[in-house]
Amino acid sequence: MEHDLNHHIVSAFDRDLEGIQARIMKMGGLVEEAIINAAKSLETRDEELAERVRSGDAIIDALENQLNEEAARVIALRAPTAVDLRVVLSVMRMSANLERIGDLSKNIAKRTGVLVQMQPIGGTAASLRRMAREVELMLKDALDSYIQRDEELARDVIERDRDVDQMHNTLFRELLTFMLEDTRNITACMHLHFIAKNIERMGDHVTSIAEQVVFLKTGEKPGEARPKMDVTSTDAALTGANGLSESED
């Protein structure tokens, strides 16, 4: 009898968790779409698509609220064990990361509205689209790694964030050159730089999701000693003009 009762409780928790995970996957899908569409609207100068990204963010925000409510309800109702509790709390953190990525996509879409009124700056919009595509693929893999509890895939995602940082640094130097060449480019370049920075920060949020997968599997946070921080910082201090540090850690 007692065994049955326990069994029943475990199953109820599993069912709840499945519901929560389905919702986070839905949220993840919308966020992936927002990343891609924000970058695409910029490159194709599609104001209508940009507006869709901006208005679509409300749905992502609503999903985060629902996820938080649901997670709190599950904790209160099921009183999960330490390990299960960790899973639920990680979902709450992941949804916060996803919500931030949604915000950053929305911000890019806002800037599209301003940038269409200015001259395009070289091939920077295409570079930004490639960067966004890379982050979107990382997010897809990070979410897969969560569902499959695939530590190796999660670590792969964390590694790939360096490529995004690299792309960002290259683009940043390019934008500096455009500004130095012609001061009339400065305003557009500043917008483009904000966009690059937003995509780079998306990469950090995706990395944070992947780090939580590693944490769930190993109990250790790979983020504690992420190599990129120190390198970027030293780089900035040594090279000055060219190595503006982008790391916020």
Add this chain to the structure above:
Amino acid sequence: MEHDLNHHIVSAFDRDLEGIQARIMKMGGLVEEAIINAAKSLETRDEELAERVRSGDAIIDALENQLNEEAARVIALRAPTAVDLRVVLSVMRMSANLERIGDLSKNIAKRTGVLVQMQPIGGTAASLRRMAREVELMLKDALDSYIQRDEELARDVIERDRDVDQMHNTLFRELLTFMLEDTRNITACMHLHFIAKNIERMGDHVTSIAEQVVFLKTGEKPGEARPKMDVTSTDAALTGANGLSESED
């Protein structure tokens, strides 16, 4: 007997919560110090102070980890009611906000190391220090409002974030002017702009803490309809060059 047992459980939770709140106040104090010292190191070109901010961030990160562990332990052990659970979860979110502010302070301190090698740009370092001071005062009040569950004070903090946004926009236009005036200023101005942006984002994190206080008191999130988003966005779309949107929502 049952009443006594309940009473005992409630007290244990309250004791735990007190411990957690003491730790978050400690974390908040360190973060306030980091904000002030980061801005001060920039204005006084004090590389030693900047280094103290950079290395001190590890303590803030450790406190966040401890808080998360403690909060998870309390949830698992005490199975708090819905309301108490909300308090514990809000502490976890607040500690995440504080940790991010610590990161942003560290990033400012990193840039100090680069900026001391360049010419100062007008009175921008002093403006940044004033902005940082404002954010630090907001943080102090946000933490007080949490401890005292003072909704009015929390709403006041949320209002004041507009001043920070305003200071940021003014400073941003000033930096644009310096860049247009002399392209040799561009690199330093970009660093200063990153710093301004970091302080503005600190303000957003403080606002998020204050919003959680309002949520705890009223069950409603004041953030859902924060007026500043739309204003900034419209402003940017209309005015182009001068009204670069800084909002990320």
